[in-house]
Amino acid sequence: MPTLAHKIGTLLFCPDCGTLLNLPKDNESSVICEQCEHEEPASSYENIEITTRSHPEAFPSALRQKRKTQTKVHEADAALLKVSEKCPECGHLEAYSKEMQLRSADEGSTILYTCVACKHGWRVNN
Ligand SMILES: [Zn+2]
Numbered sequence: 001m002p003t004l005a006h007k008i009g010t011l012l013f014c015p016d017c018g019t020l021l022n023l024p025k026d027n028e029s030s031v032i033c034e035q036c037e038h039e040e041p042a043s044s045y046e047n048i049e050i051t052t053r054s055h056p057e058a059f060p061s062a063l064r065q066k067r068k069t070q071t072k073v074h075e076a077d078a079a080l081l082k083v084s085e086k087c088p089e090c091g092h093l094e095a096y097s098k099e100m101q102l103r104s105a106d107e108g109s110t111i112l113y114t115c116v117a118c119k120h121g122w123r124v125n126n
């Protein structure tokens, strides 16, 4: 199941990097995140209630929900170390790192990086 954008009122935020997504233009089937190029289907906007002014209490509860999903750490992510490494794909300055020990000690180790923002993966040999 693909990750869908976070909704706050009438706004959608990128599920990968948290950037505010633009509204889809006419005849466009998806919206591209300006920050990480995450592709969000335009259908995500269809269920948004536009008349939020009549429900002012909807906004804070949506904010609380967002905070809850952000602090939830996936088990796989918890085992990874977050480091300051620049993503070659999107330029984001945080990545998860994981060290892979190769077959023999002579071959050294390889560090796998996964961009926090766009999930781009790359490796660096020691
Ligand atoms: Zn994004």
Ligand SMILES: [Zn+2]
Binding pocket: 036, 087, 088, 089, 090, 091, 092, 115, 116, 117, 118, 119, 120
């Ligand atoms: Zn990236």
